Amino acid sequence: MLAATLTAFGSPLAVRDVPDPRNRGGEVVVEVLATCVPPYADEVFSGERRYPLELPVIPGVGGIGRIVSVGPDATKLREGDLVWCDCTVRARDDALTPDITLQGWSSRGEGGARLARHLHDGSFAELMRVPTENVHPLPESADPVRWSALSVHTIPYGGLLAGGLEAGETLLVSGATGTLGSSAVAVALAMGAGHVVVPGRNRAVLDLLADRFGTRVTPIELTGDEDADRAAMSVRTVDMVLDLLPPQAPSSVARAAAMTVREYGRVVLMGGVGMLGGADLALPYPWIMRNSVTVRGQWMYPRTANAGMIRLVAAGALDLDAERFTTFGLGEVNEAVRHAAAHGGPFDRTVLTPAVR
Structure with a gap:
């Protein structure tokens, strides 16, 4: 597959062929159709924000896609489902105070760093490996580009x-x-x-x-x-x-x-x-x-927020049609980062569409 990789802070992202991810038990592989580029992405990639990314890394903060394969412990998700992949990954061995990593983006503490080494890469790629519990079904009518704003809201x-x-x-x-x-x-x-x-x-x-x-x-x-x-x-x-x-x-x-x-x-x-x-x-x-x-x-949000946010949008209470979206293909990823930095105003979204040809 093709992916955009950050190899050194301060260097442009490099689009190149990398091995396809393979899911294990408790994981899903998703074809990435749309992912929002944060307005401060250039500050992360330059090293200005001092995010604890271990390079090289495929960055990206979740996104909208279609399931390619699921693990044996998934009982409702099916290949071909349109889904939202949440980047907020929590360790499974502590229900009260789980370590957290933002897949392909940031982490908290040593435990979060260990988790980030396992789920290292984000959504600036044609395919992404995601924990099963981070994959949320969407209405089939959902427009992937518009619904990618879920990562912001x-x-x-x-x-x-x-x-x-x-x-x-x-x-x-x-x-x-x-x-x-x-x-x-x-x-x-x-x-x-x-x-x-x-x-x-x-x-x-x-x-x-x-x-x-x-x-x-x-x-x-x-x-x-x-x-x-x-x-x-x-x-x-x-x-x-x-x-x-x-x-x-x-x-x-x-x-x-x-x-x-x-x-x-x-x-x-x-x-x-x-x-x-x-x-x-x-x-x-x-x-x-x-x-x-x-x-x-409050850092990020509880797991229940995902379902609640989907309901707000699906019901029309939160209107995504009132927002402006500018899309870029994977080969234009560095242009997308620059555009996001220059267009970070309210309801102005820069969206990367990695698997859309």
Whole structure:
């Protein structure tokens, strides 16, 4: 098969012939029809984000495809099924605190690194080997390119589940003008949020969100003054804050957003603040304690999120037709990475179609 391989950080991906993957028990081989290219992929491949990838590696964060072969322990999946392959792979020997790897992308700790060595390669290839439990059937009518956006939307969905977002509540999305933040706005409203406060510095994106979602969102243009921004974001009583700020964002922006939450409110941290150094978040202990605020982190999402996200899209609650998709063939993978970096705005997807000729 053909695959795009990263052989050295800072070098272009090389498209070349590699052996076809073979599934063992508990695994499935899938023909990859469509996979989203993250806007920050160039930062991963350059080494700027310092992801613990062991090279050479076929990168990629899951995708949509058709099953080529299944293991003997699969009872419902069949060859030819249209499926979503989730990149979030969990070790099977610890139900409470499983080690996790994002197949073909990143990992957590030594256990995650060991798991990544076993399931090393991702979806920038014509074929991919995936754990059986990471393969989720889709409606046959699903368009693979559009449904590849599941890999984006399910991340903030995991944060909204972690925070226990309830219908009618007001959510503040810190980092709302970014790829994941704008997705969080759409997913929250699809889940029944009553209102979403969307702060950011990009006026054009704030206007786009207001145009798409109308009176259910309140855009707040940030100034960089922490106290003034916190006051502006407190325009409504905020039940929950979801932080999805990127690594480059200063912790003061995350802190200002978090401290808008009401007494007994919830704050969920999913962004990258501090990953590249800089000041810590430093939320005041007395404020957390006296206001009975719950603060928790969430990396990715629970396994149940996959089925929930498919239902949201299949029911039409989350409209993928409102998004823009630009496709590239496998031979154009480096162009796709550059395009993704330049077109990382809200609902703008760059999609690689490895097995489509």
